[in-house]
Amino acid sequence: MNEYDMQDDATRRKVFWLLQRLTSLSLWKAKHSAFKVFAAAYETAVRTWPRTDPEPPSADHLKTVHEILSLYDEGLNELARGHRFVWREGQALNRAIDRFNYLAKYFYTNSKHWERGGQIEPYPPKVDALARLMHASQVQKEYVPLEIWGTYYNFAYLQLPNGLLDRDAYNHTFYKLAFPNFPEVLPEVLPEVPNPSGPVIQSGQTVPCDGIWEPVTIEQSRVLNVIPLGAKLFGNNGCFNYFVADTAAPNLEGFDSATFSSTIVPTHWRLLWEDTRYANGIIPDESQYFLDPPEPTELANREAGELVRTGDICPVSGEWNTEEYGGKTVQVGRRRAHAGPVGQGQAIRHE
Structure with missing residues (x-):
């Protein structure tokens, strides 16, 4: 997987937007609708x-x-109605995810395809068709707002942003989850991440409100209540997470190279954004969370085998070779065709 820097502005904006999307009413309603389609198909199949x-x-x-x-x-x-306790332990949407995970785990237990609670081989075609309908209601990292509960470690769900941002992470061997489409190609148009001074809590303390929280280190000047003009009060200490009010703030996960085991790393958490959506039943426009993928342009639809000349706009990324100068091959992105070592002439793309 690629590596992503949580101090990079574009990365921060994307993670912030994705956490808002994952906790939106529209996304959970879409999950519900997709699961109803599966439920009807499964009942008919039975x-x-x-x-x-x-x-x-x-x-x-x-x-x-x-x-x-x-x-x-x-x-x-x-x-x-803005009641996000539904993601707490034992509450409705928390239990819905738990029961879904159980269903997916034991969906088809034929020994040729399943072993010890997991799929090991592709399902038979008709069973696979039902499984795909089931997974169509699933969203990558959908569990991020659930209460972190019941273990000694209580690690935050998101230690790194890779699982949200890397397309490869959406491939789960026997099925793939849809990668979300951002509002624009350029991340700069995504909402700017707020930079508040607090509130700040520590691992183990009670979360005072629903929202997106950032693990941070606190500058010594802040600890001593002496804040020089223009001083940076907080340093990023990991990936943003979404917490529900009245839950316990989690720890970060460390690693002990001597014992090859996880270690508990307490941290401070700073509130970046309080989630007050849907108060008084007001539902904002959330269509940005379900944008269609950009349609291919006329140039991008050109058939393999079409000729372009040096200086033309390269219609698609791929491997191109020249008909002149010995048929040399170059890798070209969507930009002007490169004359370089292949000389001036025509190029033809390979599938």
């Missing part, structure tokens, strides 16, 4: 699957499927 087919879906899963639908109904009604 009812109509040929008796002679050795690959039937389990009717036992229908109870879990209906439970998840009910939890979505309950949780979305609360979230639409």
Whole structure:
């Protein structure tokens, strides 16, 4: 995977926007809608699957499927009123994710395709079609607002931004999750990340409000309450996370190279943005979270084999070779065709 710097402005803006998206009512409603499509298809499959087919879906899963639908109904009604406790342990949307994970884990337990709670081989085609519908309701890192609870370590869900920003992370071997489309190609148009002075809490303390929090180091001058003019009060200490009010602020995860084990790294957390969306039932326009991928341009649709000349705009990135000068090959991006070592002449793209 690529590495991303949480002190880089473009990276910070993208992570901030993605956390707002992951905790939006619109995204969770979209998850619900997609799961309803799967639920209808699965129920039909259970009812109509040929008796002679050795690959039937389990009717036992229908109870879990209906439970998840009910939890979505309950949780979305609360979230639409700005009640984000639905992501706390034991609450509706937290339980919906838990039950979904159970369903996905035991979806098809044929020993040729499944072992010890995990898929090891591609499912048979008809089963795979149902599994794809199930995963269509899943969103990368959808669990980020859930309460971190029940372990001694209590590590923050997001230690690094890679799982959000790297396309490779969306490939889960037997299925892929959709990569979100940002409002514009250039990250500079994304909202600027706020730079407030607080509030600041420590790992283990109670989170005072819903929102996006940044792990930070505190400058010594801040600790001593002596703040020189223009001094930087906080230093970034990792990836932003989303916390729900009245939960415990988590730790960061370290690594002990001597024992090859994780270590607890307490940190300070600074509130970047308090989430007050949907108060009084007011739902803002959230269409930016579901932008269609940019349509290919006419140039990008050109067939492989089309000729371009030096100085022309390169229609697509790829491997091109010249018909002159011995047929040399170059790798060219979407820019003007490079004359360079292949000389002045025509180039043709390979598939």
